Amino acid sequence: MRNATLALLALSAATIATSVGSSPAAAYDYPYCLQGRGIGIPGDCSYASYNQCLAAASGRGLYCNVNPRFAFGQQPRMRIYRDY
Structure with missing residues (x-):
């Protein structure tokens, strides 16, 4: 039981460390x-390409x-x- 608790604690610590250490997505x-x-x-x-945009606009009355x-x-x- 103690090994399972330690394993769960290590897994949760690794998850928290990964989420804290990662940087947010860059705006593009x-x-x-x-x-x-x-x-x-x-x-x-x-949309990275014109065709992607056209596919999303299809049937929606958008351009x-x-x-x-x-x-x-x-x-x-x-x-x-300015010179006044």
Whole structure:
């Protein structure tokens, strides 16, 4: 009985150590977005290929478009100087 308890304790400790040590999934902007009524802009941008996006849009009255965050990236902010 004691061996079973120790084995269970070791297994649970290993599970906790694995979940604490792993890093969260990195955010990634995929190149295609599913857009349409009820989804908004830029929409559901979780498609790596245009065909994947078209398959998800099929029969739903939705369409696929290029992800603007992927296409244009982070634009540098420019400071506007004015002479008054």
